[in-house]
Amino acid sequence: MKTQFIKSDKLKQKPNKVSSFGKLFTDYMYVREYKNGKWQDGCIRPFDALELLPCSSVLHYGQAVFEGLKAYKDDSGTVRLFRHEDNFRRMRTSCERLCIPPVDVAEAATALTELVSVERDWIPTEKGTSLYIRPFVFACDESLGVHAAKNYKFIIILSPSGAYYSHGFAPVALKVEREYVRAVVGGTGAYKVVGNYAASIKAGEDAISQGYDQVLWLDGVERKYVEEVGSMNIFFVLDKKVVTPALNGSILPGITRDSVIKLLQSKHIPVEERRVSVDEVIDGAKSGRLTEVFGTGTAAVISPVDRIGDGGKDYAIGKKGEAGEIAAMLLNGLTDIQTGRAADMFGWVTAIN
Numbered sequence: 020m021k022t023q024f025i026k027s028d029k030l031k032q033k034p035n036k037v038s039s040f041g042k043l044f045t046d047y048m049y050v051r052e053y054k055n056g057k058w059q060d061g062c063i064r065p066f067d068a069l070e071l072l073p074c075s076s077v078l079h080y081g082q083a084v085f086e087g088l089k090a091y092k093d094d095s096g097t098v099r100l101f102r103h104e105d106n107f108r109r110m111r112t113s114c115e116r117l118c119i120p121p122v123d124v125a126e127a128a129t130a131l132t133e134l135v136s137v138e139r140d141w142i143p144t145e146k147g148t149s150l151y152i153r154p155f156v157f158a159c160d161e162s163l164g165v166h167a168a169k170n171y172k173f174i175i176i177l178s179p180s181g182a183y184y185s186h187g188f189a190p191v192a193l194k195v196e197r198e199y200v201r202a203v204v205g206g207t208g209a210y211k212v213v214g215n216y217a218a219s220i221k222a223g224e225d226a227i228s229q230g231y232d233q234v235l236w237l238d239g240v241e242r243k244y245v246e247e248v249g250s251m252n253i254f255f256v257l258d259k260k261v262v263t264p265a266l267n268g269s270i271l272p273g274i275t276r277d278s279v280i281k282l283l284q285s286k287h288i289p290v291e292e293r294r295v296s297v298d299e300v301i302d303g304a305k306s307g308r309l310t311e312v313f314g315t316g317t318a319a320v321i322s323p324v325d326r327i328g329d330g331g332k333d334y335a336i337g338k339k340g341e342a343g344e345i346a347a348m349l350l351n352g353l354t355d356i357q358t359g360r361a362a363d364m365f366g367w368v369t370a371i372n
């Protein structure tokens with residue numbers, strides 16, 4: 020696989036400070052096409068509009084997957100990619116679920132390394148910032164039949180970003196979603212496909228209009244067990260034990276979720292992966308046995324939750340406006356490894372010099 024480089028004739032002004040999430044983009048993107056039955060050589064070219072005909076299949080049937088990962092720069096200027104091969108492995112499984120020809124993990128990793136090396140000066144270094152990386156693959160057949168397309172594009176774009184939530188790393192409020200469901204086993208919930216997010220927007224907007232930040236999804240069959248939050252996996256500290264819903268085929272296998280479990284285990288803090296009923300959560304909040312709730316995700320990193328609403332009633336968790344002890348420890352522990360302030364005993368970081 021060769022990568023062609025098309026130089027931009029005008030580079031953008033880099034910002035002095037980065038605070039938004041996903042609004043600012045670097046000068047270049049990586050583009051690779053699938054046609055005539057194979058992935059062609061890729062190209063790093065100026066970040067610009069794509070040409071798509073109105074009959075492009077992705078616009079009609081949503082045959083598209085994406086990933087989210089991050090790069091950091093440490094104090095010595097070394098660029099650090101966090102678990103990027105795990106993201107590309109997950110992208111493969113998402114592609115397979117949607118009949119998209121999977122992108123080879125090593126080739127995707129090489130493409131990313133080349134792109135990030137070109138754009139290394141865009142990586143912000145202030146606390147809480149990173150280079151957010153968005154790889155995605157979509158169908159671009161020019162026809163309206165519903166079937167697996169024969170043409171695709173794999174693109175990587177880079178966004179220097181701050182915290183995912185506009186209020187930074189302050190705790191968020193979740194609303195238990197009783198009307199809509201996100202996924203069922205056999206569907207696409209365990210894959211990072213665009214349709215999952217489209218289907219979640221209505222519930223998310225309703226929750227925001229009612230004073231919450233995100234929804235807490237329940238399982239789609241019994242509507243009894245907690246699954247995840249719109250953009251995060253979820254953890255509870257119940258009776259002093261860390262508990263998270265077990266991956267059941269409809270929950271996204273988050274890479275931050277996995278990192279958090281391994282980080283806790285390395286500190287001899289056991290994590291129970293099991294079914295967690297919403298009644299257990301609400302009872303725990305009422306009785307004070309639920310001392311912490313936090314979400315985990317690439318974009319959100321560790322996001323403490325200080326309020327859960329259900330059926331018009333709100334339940335406070337921990338101290339209002341403050342992260343709990345375990346969430347704070349995990350946020351520092353993870354970002355220290357990502358940014359090179361702590362040793363990477365797990366082999367999660369790939370350095371690009």
Ligand code: COI
Binds near residue numbers: 249317
């Ligand atoms: C991420 O955490 O990177 C995600 O892809 C979630 C996204 C909806 C912001």
